[in-house]
Amino acid sequence: xxxxxxxxxxxxxxxxxANLPCNHSxxxxxxxxxxxxxxxxxxxxxxxxxxxxxxxxxxxxxxxTEDRKSSTLILPHATxxxxxxxxxxxxxxxxxxxxxxxxxxxxxxxxx
Amino acid sequence: DAGITQSPRHKVTETxxxxxxRCHQTENHRYMYWYRQDPGHGLRLIHYSYGVKDTDKGxxxxxxxxxxxKTEDFLLTLESATSSQxxxxxxxxxxxxxxxxxxxGEGSWLTVV
Numbered sequence: 435x436x437x438x439x440x441x442x443x444x445x446x447x448x449x450x451x452a453n454l455p456c457n458h459s460x461x462x463x464x465x466x467x468x469x470x471x472x473x474x475x476x477x478x479x480x481x482x483x484x485x486x487x488x489x490x491x492x493x494x495x496x497x498x499t500e501d502r503k504s505s506t507l508i509l510p511h512a513t514x515x516x517x518x519x520x521x522x523x524x525x526x527x528x529x530x531x532x533x534x535x536x537x538x539x540x541x542x543x544x545x546x
Numbered sequence: 547d548a549g550i551t552q553s554p555r556h557k558v559t560e561t562x563x564x565x566x567x568r569c570h571q572t573e574n575h576r577y578m579y580w581y582r583q584d585p586g587h588g589l590r591l592i593h594y595s596y597g598v599k600d601t602d603k604g605x606x607x608x609x610x611x612x613x614x615x616k617t618e619d620f621l622l623t624l625e626s627a628t629s630s631q632x633x634x635x636x637x638x639x640x641x642x643x644x645x646x647x648x649x650x651g652e653g654s655w656l657t658v659v
Contacts (some may be wrong), residue, residue, distance in 0.1 A: 475634055475649035478589070499562060521588065523648075536581070536589040 438522045438537040440534040446544050448515075456522030458513040467498060469507045471518040472494050472539075478521060481507065512544045549573050549634065552637050559658055565624040567654050569637030571617075575649075576621035579638040580604075580612065580629075583653075595620055627658040631648040 439457040446452040466485050470478040474521060482489055482496045484505070489496040495508040509516055521538040549572030550611040553601075559565050569578060579594040591604030593612040601612050609631060611623045624631055634655050 470648070470650075472589075473582070475653065477636055478638075478657070480647050483647070503597045520586070536591070538588045 438456050439526050440520070440522055440540045441465070442538060443541040444507075444541070446512045446542060447513060448544055448546050449511055452507075452512040452516065452542055454507040454509075454520050454522075454542065455504065456507070456537075457504045458522065458524040460501055461524045465501070465524060467496070467502075467505050468523040469494070469496065469517075470521045470523065472521065473518045481520075512542075514544050514546070516542065517544045518542060550637065550649050550651045552635075552654045555623070556655045557657070558625050559656070560657045562626050562657060563656055565627050565656065565657070565658075567622045567635055567637075569620045569622070569639075569651060571620075573619060573637045573641075573649070574638060575639040575641045576617075578614065578638045580610075580620065580622045581636045581638065582606065582627060582633040583636060584633050592622065592635075616637075624656075627656075628646055629658050632656060 466483050468483040469481040471481055472478045482491055482494050484496045484498050486498060496505060500506045519541050521536050521539045523536060551570050553568045570625050571618045577596055580592040581589040582592055583589050592606055592610050593601055593604055595601045595614040598614055598617055599612060613621045634653045637651040638648055
């Protein structure tokens, strides 16, 4: 299984960029990295995903290292509403293709 | 929003009784998952399905069984509920081709008393 490792918590000032790291050293070459976030006990919300190249959408940017062993989610201008648990997911390969396993996530706190 | 619904959304049941949670999708996605989430913990995979009648265990499968007799429905059954199974249960669906997005349901709150 492709395990992910994230720091348990991070702080960020409102209006500043939040950079959330994730390690996924065993990710298979054709599997994607997904980022989700969860606010309170709501269902996780999709943020962004990528394979090799950096990606950007209206919510965030995703930077994936050239060796694909780690990635960084960037929220360019964090707001108080971005306070949430952020999950980095790597898809397992081989016989467990499609088996999604979440790590512990990073609790991001955005403060005024 | 993705066409995924969970039922029931809230349930209180007694220890030792069977409970079935249903996940229904209208997206015709191949993969379906059941997760549980306990206070202070992340999401933990219980079981997943990669096709009709094709299922596999996750990291916390003991005490749970699943069935998928048709593409749109994935059932999670607690044969004999215990208090340790009090949790929030999330269903998810995906196609995992070309990086398709993973969609989550809104959760089912189960309390075993």
